[in-house]
Amino acid sequence: MAKTSYLCWSLLTFLLAFSTQSAEMPLNMTQGVTEISQQVYHLHMKIFYICCAIGVAVFGVMFWSIIHHRKSKGVEPAQFHESTKVELLWTALPVVILILMAIPATQTLIAMEDTSEADVTVLITGSQWKWHYKYMDHKVEYYSLLATPRKQIDNKLKKGDNYLLEVDRPLVIPTGKKVRFLVTSDDVIHSWWVPAFAVKKDANPGFINEAWTKVDHPGVYRGQCAELCGKDHGFMPIVVIAKDQADFDQWIAQEAATQAAAKAEEQKLLSMNMSKEELMALGEKTYMGYCAACHQPTGMGIPGVFPALKGSKMALEDLPGHIDIVLNGKTGTAMQAFAKQLSLSEIAAVITYERNAWDNNTGDLVQAADIAKAQKP
Amino acid sequence: MSTVTTDPHAHAEHEHHHGPAKGLKRWLYTTNHKDIGTLYLLFALTMFFIGGAMAMVIRAELFQPGLQIVQPDFFNQMTTVHGLIMVFGAVMPAFTGLANWLVPMMIGAPDMALPRMNNWSFWILPFAFSILLLSLFMEGGGPGFGWTFYAPLSTTYSSDSTALFVFSVHIMGISSIMGAINVIVTIMNLRAPGMTYMKMPLFVWTWFITAYLLIAVMPVLAGAVTMVLTDKYFGTSFFDAAGGGDPVLFQHIFWFFGHPEVYIMILPAFGIVSSIVPTFARKPLFGYASMVYATSSIALLSFLVWAHHMFTTGMPVFAELFFMYCTMLIAVPTGVKVFNWVATMWRGAMTFEVPMMFALAFIVLFTIGGFSGLMLAITPADFQYHDTYFVVAHFHYVLVTGAIFSIMAAAYYWLPKWTGHMYDETLGQWHFWCSLISVNVLFFPMHFVGLAGMPRRIPDYALQFADFNALISIGGFAFGLSQLLFVWLVVKCIKGGEKATAQVWEGAEGLEWTIPSPAPYHSFTTPPEIK
Numbered sequence: 001m002a003k004t005s006y007l008c009w010s011l012l013t014f015l016l017a018f019s020t021q022s023a024e025m026p027l028n029m030t031q032g033v034t035e036i037s038q039q040v041y042h043l044h045m046k047i048f049y050i051c052c053a054i055g056v057a058v059f060g061v062m063f064w065s066i067i068h069h070r071k072s073k074g075v076e077p078a079q080f081h082e083s084t085k086v087e088l089l090w091t092a093l094p095v096v097i098l099i100l101m102a103i104p105a106t107q108t109l110i111a112m113e114d115t116s117e118a119d120v121t122v123l124i125t126g127s128q129w130k131w132h133y134k135y136m137d138h139k140v141e142y143y144s145l146l147a148t149p150r151k152q153i154d155n156k157l158k159k160g161d162n163y164l165l166e167v168d169r170p171l172v173i174p175t176g177k178k179v180r181f182l183v184t185s186d187d188v189i190h191s192w193w194v195p196a197f198a199v200k201k202d203a204n205p206g207f208i209n210e211a212w213t214k215v216d217h218p219g220v221y222r223g224q225c226a227e228l229c230g231k232d233h234g235f236m237p238i239v240v241i242a243k244d245q246a247d248f249d250q251w252i253a254q255e256a257a258t259q260a261a262a263k264a265e266e267q268k269l270l271s272m273n274m275s276k277e278e279l280m281a282l283g284e285k286t287y288m289g290y291c292a293a294c295h296q297p298t299g300m301g302i303p304g305v306f307p308a309l310k311g312s313k314m315a316l317e318d319l320p321g322h323i324d325i326v327l328n329g330k331t332g333t334a335m336q337a338f339a340k341q342l343s344l345s346e347i348a349a350v351i352t353y354e355r356n357a358w359d360n361n362t363g364d365l366v367q368a369a370d371i372a373k374a375q376k377p
Numbered sequence: 378m379s380t381v382t383t384d385p386h387a388h389a390e391h392e393h394h395h396g397p398a399k400g401l402k403r404w405l406y407t408t409n410h411k412d413i414g415t416l417y418l419l420f421a422l423t424m425f426f427i428g429g430a431m432a433m434v435i436r437a438e439l440f441q442p443g444l445q446i447v448q449p450d451f452f453n454q455m456t457t458v459h460g461l462i463m464v465f466g467a468v469m470p471a472f473t474g475l476a477n478w479l480v481p482m483m484i485g486a487p488d489m490a491l492p493r494m495n496n497w498s499f500w501i502l503p504f505a506f507s508i509l510l511l512s513l514f515m516e517g518g519g520p521g522f523g524w525t526f527y528a529p530l531s532t533t534y535s536s537d538s539t540a541l542f543v544f545s546v547h548i549m550g551i552s553s554i555m556g557a558i559n560v561i562v563t564i565m566n567l568r569a570p571g572m573t574y575m576k577m578p579l580f581v582w583t584w585f586i587t588a589y590l591l592i593a594v595m596p597v598l599a600g601a602v603t604m605v606l607t608d609k610y611f612g613t614s615f616f617d618a619a620g621g622g623d624p625v626l627f628q629h630i631f632w633f634f635g636h637p638e639v640y641i642m643i644l645p646a647f648g649i650v651s652s653i654v655p656t657f658a659r660k661p662l663f664g665y666a667s668m669v670y671a672t673s674s675i676a677l678l679s680f681l682v683w684a685h686h687m688f689t690t691g692m693p694v695f696a697e698l699f700f701m702y703c704t705m706l707i708a709v710p711t712g713v714k715v716f717n718w719v720a721t722m723w724r725g726a727m728t729f730e731v732p733m734m735f736a737l738a739f740i741v742l743f744t745i746g747g748f749s750g751l752m753l754a755i756t757p758a759d760f761q762y763h764d765t766y767f768v769v770a771h772f773h774y775v776l777v778t779g780a781i782f783s784i785m786a787a788a789y790y791w792l793p794k795w796t797g798h799m800y801d802e803t804l805g806q807w808h809f810w811c812s813l814i815s816v817n818v819l820f821f822p823m824h825f826v827g828l829a830g831m832p833r834r835i836p837d838y839a840l841q842f843a844d845f846n847a848l849i850s851i852g853g854f855a856f857g858l859s860q861l862l863f864v865w866l867v868v869k870c871i872k873g874g875e876k877a878t879a880q881v882w883e884g885a886e887g888l889e890w891t892i893p894s895p896a897p898y899h900s901f902t903t904p905p906e907i908k
Contacts, residue, residue, distance in 0.1 A: 024840070024841045024844075025825070025826075025829045025841040025842060025844070025845060026828075026829050027825045027828070027829070028825075028828050028829075029758075029761055029828045030829075030830070039757070040757045040758055040760065040761055043755060043757055043758050044752065044755075044758045044761070047751065047752050047755055047758065048752065051748035051751060051752065054748075055744065055745070055748065058715060058716070058719060058744065059741060059744075061719055061723070062719045062722060062737075062740065062741070065719065065722045065723050065724075065725070065727075066722065066727065066737070069658075069722065069723065069724055069725050069726065069727055070726065070727045070728065070729075071659070071726040071727060071728045072728070075724075075726050076726060077658065077659040077660040077724065077725045077726040078660060078723075078724040078725070079660065079661065080663075080724075081660070081661040081662065081663050081664070081665070081721075082663065082664050082665070082666070082667075083664075086664075086720070087664055087667045087713065090712065090713060090716045091709060091713055094708060094709050094712045095709055098705045098706070098708060098709070101705065101755065102701070102702060102705060105701065105755045105756065105757060105758075106698060106701075108757040109694065109697060109698065109701075109756050109757050110694060112757055112760070113694045113697075128534075152443070153443060153444055153837060154443070154444060155443040155444070155445065159442060159443065159840060161840070162839075163442065163839055163840050164442075164837060164838065164839050165839050183691075187529070187533075187534065188527075188529050188530040188533075188534050189527055189529075189530065189624055191689060191764060193764075193832070195761060195830045198757070198760055198761055199760070200689050200760045200761070200763060200764075201689060201691060202625075202689050202690045202691060204618075204623075204624050204625055204690065204691065205529060205617075205618055205624060206617070206618020206619060206623070206624070207618060207623070207624075207625070207691070209690075209691035210691070223830075224830075224832050224835075225832070226689075226763065226764040226765070226832050227527075227689075227764060228453070228522065228523045228527070228530065228834045229530065230453070230521075230522075230530060230534060231449045231450045231453065231521075232449060233449075233453075233834060233835060234449065234832075234834075234835030234836050234837050234838070235449075235837070302450060302517070303516050303517065304515065304516030304517020304518065304536055304537065305450065305517045305518070305536050333533070333534075334533075334534050
């Protein structure tokens with residue numbers, strides 16, 4: 001029968017899974033790299049073993065009964081049907097076991113929720129579908145986006161080792177320091193989860209949650225968004241790099257300098273005009289990174305959800321409206337405000353791109369200075 | 378002419394009182410509890426296959442990493458509608474169908490107490506689900522925010538099918554509330570003389586308690602969807618911080634409905650298993666009274682544990698501890714039930730017909746679901762399990778191998794009483810074993826995938842999860858195909874088969890086994906005597 005062949009298939013695959021690639025996926029919760037994650041792991045194993053013991057006892061009695069107390073063996077059924085003593089016993093015993101479980105769970109939980117006396121604080125903001133990191137004690141902030149190429153997702157390119165778990169700019173934290181995370185969101189609820197730290201905290205729009213970690217060893221740790229946040233929920237990974245204090249200090253100083261320089265450069269650019277080729281090249285890059293997830297690489301959008309840009313009235317005619325919506329977003333919709341996400345020249349370039357790509361040939365060129373003007377009325 | 382002795386008018390009267398009308402009208406206008414029970418059960422079976430087809434789409438997409446068959450937007454719609462259909466369209470109507478068929482027969486009543494409302498509560502359901510299913514074809518697609526429809530994903534960021542989703546959930550809720558009122562009124566008023574509360578069969582008891590849960594929480598769900606509707610279309614800000622609301626408030630309201638809802642889907646299952654195990658062990662149920670008390674305790678505790686679904690939303694430590702302790706406490710009455718079933722089997726004289734096989738599988742696999750539930754209750758560990766496939770494994774163990782296996786067990790157990798024919802035992806055993814093996818290939822590996830870190834509700838995943846997902850998908854396809862055996866068996870049993878006796882099962886006890894098989898259109902027009 002079809003079913004039997006299916007079963008054979010599944011068994012075969014199961015065996016194959018273990019023979020070829022079993023080393024790849026751990027079969028248990030990670031022990032992680034922090035004291036807390038170790039505690040969580042041991043708590044998990046403790047409860048697991050208790051459940052196994054109860055299971056063996058209960059199923060043992062049940063299967064002993066199934067094997068021996070069957071009609072085909074000619075047994076006469078007993079007729080007993082109640083015993084208050086037994087009922088009390090198997091009510092009280094589980095309570096004792098549960099108390100034994102609750103004590104270590106309570107201790108771990110209280111330690112996990114103590115976010116006081118942090119050395120470094122990072123504000124984590126989720127938005128559809130990327131993370132933003134801002135170091136509260138330094139002038140450093142940036143977005144972190146999925147780095148896996150679209151072609152790998154569409155099966156046109158071989159998938160890399162860290163498929164869907166790689167980002168363009170990871171979060172960097174120092175080792176041996178208590179790092180506090182403030183977690184929030186710009187749109188829907190996301191959840192910031194790094195299994196190796198045993199940190200999973202929801203990012204709620206309009207509210208700030210706290211969590212913390214202290215990583216002892218340098219390394220690269222990967223996680224994902226854990227709360228359904230719309231279309232690309234499966235495509236907003238998290239990568240954290242833990243560095244020694246010295247390396248971290250060097251990195252953050254350099255990063256602060258680079259960001260300051262970029263801002264200065266931006267001001268200078270205001271007086272310069274970019275060529276159409278430059279604008280279109282930068283615009284396409286920006287569009288694919290920030291806009292294509294909703295409006296699609298073809299500019300066609302998704303009917304009923306995300307409007308098309310190709311041939312749209314706004315992209316063809318209404319230039320001030322176009323600049324305004326990219327800068328400030330549109331409240332009540334998924335359209336985000338990009339003023340703080342992109343540089344002036346990127347915004348100028350992406351608007352130029354949208355007005356000239358996909359047969360939108362308006363010929364409009366938008367420069368960084370135009371954006372700056374629109375920003376400060 | 379005038380010599381014809383039969384009076385056609387009197388004959389019609391006779392028909393009207395003692396037999397069903399013919400054709401489509403019988404089903405549209407029926408107020409008979411058995412007809413309505415049949416309608417509910419067939420509706421649930423249809424929905425089981427529609428929701429199952431969506432699960433097949435999900436498993437096909439997840440068979441390999443990368444996007445092959447559907448786009449993420451549609452994938453989200455599939456997970457959402459699969460959940461809604463299975464919860465509100467398959468499991469709940471199946472239990473209501475069983476209650477309709479069995480409660481009057483078990484308490485010695487002629488029918489349900491409110492037959493016209495009974496008709497109405499069924500016939501609005503097809504409309505609710507047509508609205509929900511048709512919304513998938515709207516521009517922008519159907520609901521894609523998960524069956525839990527967390528705001529603001531379901532408000533500001535959802536497509537316009539949300540309005541239809543809200544309307545359809547309202548209708549489902551009204552249907553459930555009417556069904557629940559009917560069960561309560563019937564049980565309170567139509568018990569045969571001498572049938573005191575503590576003599577009622579456990580299926581009646583568990584449904585009695587379930588009906589109260591339904592009346593308590595379905596209005597809460599109605600409130601939640603209405604607030605979603607007004608937030609989206611009428612400018613309110615219940616769940617929007619910018620207007621003074623709070624998105625987490627939505628989750629509190631939803632899970633205040635959602636957790637009792639979980640028990641709505643499992644308490645009747647306890648009743649079914651408590652009926653089947655004594656029959657095939659040929660020994661009275663152990664601890665009848667403690668079963669009643671345990672069920673009531675579970676129902677009461679279910680109102681105190683809702684926030685264990687929300688440990689990661691950022692609650693004060695005190696609240697986390699409270700909900701952790703309360704949730705762990707539920708293990709106590711649930712454990713009592715399992716111990717009682719095992720004690721019922723102990724020193725019985727067991728046989729293993731299909732209903733008993735499903736009931737035994739229920740006890741083992743539901744208990745496994747209970748164990749993972751206990752693990753999930755431990756807040757620090759929940760931070761790692763939450764929103765991963767470990768959770769998916771957990772609730773499919775309690776809902777598929779729990780609720781649905783119990784419904785299968787019930788169908789096999791009472792089919793001879795409903796149709797008057799014995800079902801095909803060999804075919805039934807094939808159905809059981811295929812289901813048992815495939816369901817475990819389907820759901821057991823999900824525990825490992827979840828522990829290894831795969832989030833739920835994602836259309837694509839990292840490469841390390843590839844082998845296990847392929848295996849899970851194969852289990853899923855096999856489980857789906859196995860259910861076709863059940864349809865074949867039911868059709869065969871309705872068409873014919875060995876004639877069933879009134880008693881049907883050697884060890885069966887209860888009023889429904891004292892009337893002939895198939896059960897006459899009107900049973901117990903005069904109340905039976907209860908010793």
